[in-house]
Amino acid sequence: MYHIIEVKSSKRTEMIEISDRLSELIKKDKIKSGLLALFCPHTTCAITVNENYDPTVKEDIMTMLAKYFPHSYHYAHTEGNADAHIKTSVIGSSQILFVENGALVLGTWQGVFLCEFDGPRTRKILVKIIPDKTDI
Amino acid sequence: MYHIIEVKSSKRTEMIEISDRLSELIKKDKIKSGLLALFCPHTTCAITVNENYDPTVKEDIMTMLAKYFPHSYHYAHTEGNADAHIKTSVIGSSQILFVENGALVLGTWQGVFLCEFDGPRTRKILVKIIPDKTDI
Amino acid sequence: MYHIIEVKSSKRTEMIEISDRLSELIKKDKIKSGLLALFCPHTTCAITVNENYDPTVKEDIMTMLAKYFPHSYHYAHTEGNADAHIKTSVIGSSQILFVENGALVLGTWQGVFLCEFDGPRTRKILVKIIPDKTDI
Numbered sequence: 001m002y003h004i005i006e007v008k009s010s011k012r013t014e015m016i017e018i019s020d021r022l023s024e025l026i027k028k029d030k031i032k033s034g035l036l037a038l039f040c041p042h043t044t045c046a047i048t049v050n051e052n053y054d055p056t057v058k059e060d061i062m063t064m065l066a067k068y069f070p071h072s073y074h075y076a077h078t079e080g081n082a083d084a085h086i087k088t089s090v091i092g093s094s095q096i097l098f099v100e101n102g103a104l105v106l107g108t109w110q111g112v113f114l115c116e117f118d119g120p121r122t123r124k125i126l127v128k129i130i131p132d133k134t135d136i
Numbered sequence: 137m138y139h140i141i142e143v144k145s146s147k148r149t150e151m152i153e154i155s156d157r158l159s160e161l162i163k164k165d166k167i168k169s170g171l172l173a174l175f176c177p178h179t180t181c182a183i184t185v186n187e188n189y190d191p192t193v194k195e196d197i198m199t200m201l202a203k204y205f206p207h208s209y210h211y212a213h214t215e216g217n218a219d220a221h222i223k224t225s226v227i228g229s230s231q232i233l234f235v236e237n238g239a240l241v242l243g244t245w246q247g248v249f250l251c252e253f254d255g256p257r258t259r260k261i262l263v264k265i266i267p268d269k270t271d272i
Numbered sequence: 273m274y275h276i277i278e279v280k281s282s283k284r285t286e287m288i289e290i291s292d293r294l295s296e297l298i299k300k301d302k303i304k305s306g307l308l309a310l311f312c313p314h315t316t317c318a319i320t321v322n323e324n325y326d327p328t329v330k331e332d333i334m335t336m337l338a339k340y341f342p343h344s345y346h347y348a349h350t351e352g353n354a355d356a357h358i359k360t361s362v363i364g365s366s367q368i369l370f371v372e373n374g375a376l377v378l379g380t381w382q383g384v385f386l387c388e389f390d391g392p393r394t395r396k397i398l399v400k401i402i403p404d405k406t407d408i
Binding site for chain 3: 230
């Protein structure tokens with residue numbers, strides 16, 4: 001069994017923080033300690049962990065990815081979103097996080113983000129929380 | 137304990153879908169729900185999840201990686217495969233997937249791929265399927 | 273519960289192998305077979321698996337990342353480490369490894385590395401070892 005969280009993007013490319021949504025699921029599952037696995041079932045958006053404080057960090061990540069994988073380019077894939085597919089493989093579709101003391105373990109400046117590369121759309125992220133054996 | 141699947145590449149660089157191989161292992165292990173962890177024990181090939189429908193997506197991913205990390209370049213590593221090592225760290229050596237209802241959970245357009253960056257070779261991918269606690 | 277390993281970097285950018293540190297923890301936890309999850313709680317360093325034999329591979333990875341994400345550039349983030357944030361999302365903050373026969377499962381040439389992108393600093397890496405169900 002896993003949870004599904006829905007994330008609505010409002011632009012073609014943007015990073016949307018989902019840390020609080022994950023924290024809610026940890027509380028709902030009443031998991032004190034374990035792992036949290038994320039999987040993104042889309043081929044044009046990805047998951048990353050990075051700074052959630054200064055929004056310019058998100059801007060730079062998206063700007064530099066767009067610099068090297070531009071929206072318009074002589075790609076073989078002609079649906080207009082080849083850049084989004086490439087970025088998805090560069091950033092990655094899954095992520096492993098830690099749970100301790102009933103909360104998500106993140107560094108001071110860290111947040112968990114959906115990276116939308118071909119929005120605006122409603123996206124799903126799959127979340128599975130695996131309790132430590134001592135937590136059962 | 138883990139499974140080993142062998143994948144033969146026929147070109148220097150190509151993406152080879154392995155989703156069906158993983159589905160077979162889930163059936164073999166009789167796992168209904170859980171996680172599937174993949175690890176690639178090589179330093180010049182990687183694992184990714186992306187579109188398995190239009191083959192031009194694979195082409196664009198490989199073309200753009202080769203554009204920025206060309207085969208021939210004044211690399212410090214002189215074995216002729218420095219590009220393959222760099223691409224491996226950009227794409228990644230491990231992946232987490234979900235298992236539900238006895239099957240791999242993938243989005244409509246998703247496939248799991250070995251990214252060969254220094255073939256042709258016979259490669260191994262390690263696969264471990266971890267059942268949910270309720271599945272034991 | 274998880275382990276924390278501390279890693280001291282001595283340059284702004286470098287790759288530091290941590291495979292032996294992980295092996296020690298596997299022995300300490302007396303785990304024979306299972307998964308080892310790594311999470312990096314920082315936003316300017318990452319974790320990767322690549323060649324641990326010829327040091328020029330590490331050099332090429334860092335050189336090519338710096339070529340595309342230079343230290344000095346007209347980034348929106350003005351703290352002087354935007355490059356480090358971008359590289360962190362490209363390489364990734366988590367990693368899944370396999371444990372078998374009481375040891376880390378790595379290919380012949382593989383090592384596990386902290387990628388320091390904004391050092392020198394003392395970094396932490398979180399390590400959780402999950403035994404197989406048959407190992408309890």
